[in-house]
Amino acid sequence: MSGNNGFISIQNVDKYFGSFQAINDVSMTVGHGEFFSLLGASGCGKTTLLRMLAGFENPSSGEIYIDGQPMSDVPPHMRPVNMVFQNYAIFPHLNVRDNIAYGLRKQKLPKARRDDMVDEMLELIKLPHYGNRKANQLSGGQRQRIALARALILRPKVLLLDEPLGALDKQLREQMQLELRALQRTVGITFVFVTHDQEEALTLSDRIAVMSRGEVLQLDTPGGLYERPQGREVASFIGTMNFFDGQVRGQTAEAISVEAAGLGVLSIPETKGRFVEGESVQIALRPEKLELMDAAPTDGSESTKGVLQNAAYLGERSHYYVKVDGHETPIAVSAQNRFDGSFAVEEGKPVWLTWRDEAAVVLR
Ligand SMILES: Nc1ncnc2c1ncn2[C@@H]1O[C@H](COP(=O)(O)OP(=O)(O)O)[C@@H](O)[C@H]1O
Ligand SMILES: [Mg+2]
Structure with missing residues (x-):
């Protein structure tokens, strides 16, 4: 019935190992x-x-x-998927051609076609x-x-990749990320990619x-996750991310007014959530949304005064940590x-720190 909304549709899936719930x-x-x-x-x-998509676990x-078909009775080798692992699962004694052609050996193809x-x-x-x-x-x-070529030559509808770049050093990994992204665009196959590296996920993903703990906290575009995190766990x-304790002062159809410790009163666009006056919230503000100045702004924009605690020079940019009254942790x-x-x-x-209130996010 409803298996068709989405090329892959995962519906209310739980996974227990004994009494331990791995997926909730x-x-x-x-x-597609x-x-x-x-x-x-x-x-x-x-x-x-990922292993449940591949059929190695149920x-x-x-x-x-997948593609409208329920997978529960479909064994791994009958699923329209293929998987690439972190540890290069290729055969050291075979040459590159034979490694790539390995999955084709069971298909009766003329040699010229296979070549x-x-x-x-x-x-x-x-x-x-x-x-x-x-x-x-x-x-x-x-x-x-x-390993990628060996998986792609079988023309799977879905390619599953489990931290495939995890064993590469940083520079090579970044180069491979760009290549992987371009390759996925070229072949047009649906990729489900696993990583613990947030930068990698932001770079690659649609x-x-x-x-976290077997649950999906937020499903969004890279920009959505970064700019509009829905909770403190995703935000951090x-x-x-800088977090500030806040108290709701009022809400209109367009904005919510919050008094944030160390920042003063902010007016933040917020149309989805409903808040009550006096409610405790958290205000989240990214380090690059704040501007540091050595004098109070003269154009009337909001600012807060602090003391520069330390600075870290990182080449292309610097990180500054500023202590302000009423807020315990230094602001990054x-x-x-x-x-x-x-x-x-x-x-x-x-x-002095300045910012635009629209850059702040209200979290419950
Ligand atoms: N076959 C298994 N038997 C028991 N526990 C498992 C098994 N596979 C995974 N787990 C547990 O399930 C949780 C999730 O594991 P996993 O999916 O490998 O996490 P991740 O890939 O995000 O690092 C972990 O606590 C892990 O120990
Ligand atoms: Mg893993």
């Missing part, structure tokens, strides 16, 4: 051709969910549909001259490309499900180190 009532849909990520700390249930309750398909894959992963190399003569990044998991401020206007002030000196 997860429902979501993934669109979407680059979809499951993001969360180690142990939150990402691999378990839900304890609930149902998974064409392998050539096409070698082009796709940008290793056209590596066909005769032994897999153990390849770098980590190259081996992961082979949408992301943020998971994605990027750096991030600023680009521009050629003309780099902010230079001594630690211990007074500074």
Whole structure:
């Protein structure tokens, strides 16, 4: 019946291992051709969910549909999915061509046809001259490309990727992220990608499900998660966030007025939630939404005075930590180190912070 809204539809899925609940009532849909990520700390249930899509595990309750078909009675090798793992699951004794063609061996294909398909894959992963190399003569990044090609040559409707870049060093990982994204666009196959690395998820994904303790906390676009987190856990998991204790002073159809400790009264656009006067809330404000100045603003914009506690120079930008009265933790401020206007002030000196109220998020 309702298995059709979404290319992959996960409906009220629970998974128990003995008495331990690894997945708790997860429902979501993934669109056709979407680059979809499951993001969360180690142990939150990402691999378990992916293995249920692959058919290596079955839900304890609930149902998974792929391309409109319920999967509960479909064994792994009959599902229109393929999986790529973190540890390059390729055969060291086979050359690159034979590794890529490995999954085709059961299909009765003419040799010329199979060779064409392998050539096409070698082009796709940008290793056209590596066909005769032994897999153990390849770098980590190259081996992961082979693993991708081996999965893609079978033309799955869905590719499942379990932290496939996790074993690569930072620079190579960032390069592979761009390649993976471009490759997914080219083949148009639905990707479900698992990572614990929030930057990686933001870079790659059309949408992301943020998971914690077997549940989905928020499912949104990268921009939505970053700019409009729905709770404190998501807000602090994605990027750096300043939190302020607040009290609701009033609400109109467009905005909510909140008195935030250390910031004063903010008027924040908020149309969904209904709040009562006096209610305790949290105000979240990203470090780059704050601006640091060495004098009070003269244009009448809102500001708060503080003391610069310390600064960290990071090359392209600097992080500043500012202590303000009424707010215990120093406020993090991030600023680009521009050629003309780099902010230079001594630690211990007074500074002023400004911001736009619209940049703040109200959390319950
Ligand atoms: N086969 C299993 N038997 C018992 N517990 C398991 C099994 N597989 C996973 N778990 C537990 O389920 C939870 C989620 O695991 P997993 O899905 O691997 O997390 P992630 O991939 O997000 O790190 C963990 O607490 C893990 O120990
Ligand atoms: Mg895992």
